[in-house]
Amino acid sequence: MQISAEKSAALHRETLWNLPNGITLGRIVLTPFLLALPWYPDFSWNVIMGFAFLAISLTDLLDGYLARRHGLESKLGKLLDPIADKLLVMTAFIMLVAVGRIPYWALSLVIAILGREFAVTGLRAMAGSEGVVIGASWLGKWKTGFQIAALTSLLIHESLFGLPAHEIGLGLLVIATALTLLSGYEYMRSYFSTRHSS
Numbered sequence: 001m002q003i004s005a006e007k008s009a010a011l012h013r014e015t016l017w018n019l020p021n022g023i024t025l026g027r028i029v030l031t032p033f034l035l036a037l038p039w040y041p042d043f044s045w046n047v048i049m050g051f052a053f054l055a056i057s058l059t060d061l062l063d064g065y066l067a068r069r070h071g072l073e074s075k076l077g078k079l080l081d082p083i084a085d086k087l088l089v090m091t092a093f094i095m096l097v098a099v100g101r102i103p104y105w106a107l108s109l110v111i112a113i114l115g116r117e118f119a120v121t122g123l124r125a126m127a128g129s130e131g132v133v134i135g136a137s138w139l140g141k142w143k144t145g146f147q148i149a150a151l152t153s154l155l156i157h158e159s160l161f162g163l164p165a166h167e168i169g170l171g172l173l174v175i176a177t178a179l180t181l182l183s184g185y186e187y188m189r190s191y192f193s194t195r196h197s198s
Contacts, residue, residue, distance in 0.1 A: 013109070018069035019074065023059050027084040030056050034088075037095045044156050050156035050165075055149045060085055082124075086117050086146070092151045093145050101154050104172060109177040116184040127191050138175060143179035150176045 037049060059128060063081065067073045093110050096102050153169030 015017075018064040018072045018074070019070075020072050021080060023063040023066070024084050025078045027056055027059050027063075028080070031084075031088045031091050034091045034095045037155070038099050041099070046155060046157045047160065050152050053088075053155050054148065054152045057088065082121065086121065089119070089147055089151065090114060092155065094158060096151070096154050101157055101166065102173075103170075106173060107172055112177055113180045116180050120184055120187050123191055124186060127194075137183055137190075139179060139183035139186055143176060143183045144177055146172055146176035 033052065040046075040049070060081070093102070093114065097107065097110060116148070149171050150172035153165045153172060156165040156169075158165060
């Protein structure tokens with residue numbers, strides 16, 4: 001029995017072991033390296049950890065680009081990609097709180113960010129079950145960029161190239177929190193406006 005080219009392409013897209021999905025899975029596998037943060041507090045390791053986190057975070061752009069470029073977008077990839085992103089960001093925040101690099105006044109910012117991530121994930125799951133697609137907004141992309149920049153700076157922690165990485169990281173965290181809450185509101189508004197119009 002022969003399989004049509006269209007069906008063959010569809011089966012190929014849904015295969016687990018394609019390159020974009022492999023990169024996404026790699027991001028999940030590498031996330032636990034952040035658990036080493038309390039045991040390697042010296043400057044060199046802080047810098048390595050900060051830039052390694054940045055490099056791992058940027059693979060999110062690479063797997064999305066490859067999936068679109070080579071027609072490898074799949075349901076599995078769409079499921080794994082946000083899981084990988086949230087796992088990486090949440091692990092970084094939790095470890096930074098654990099080692100005391102996020103002061104008490106900023107804990108509310110971390111709680112707001114993590115709460116928003118859970119809320120939007122649940123909202124998207126609910127929307128998907130109703131056949132409603134909520135596209136990514138430019139606010140969502142900006143909040144991701146500022147979250148990654150804040151976490152990278154806080155992981156580096158000490159002054160680098162004459163710049164106070166820790167203080168910069170806290171400033172970026174404030175901006176990231178504002179963008180996170182605004183983008184969360186946009187997702188909620190988009191979902192409920194879609195429901196009312198249908």
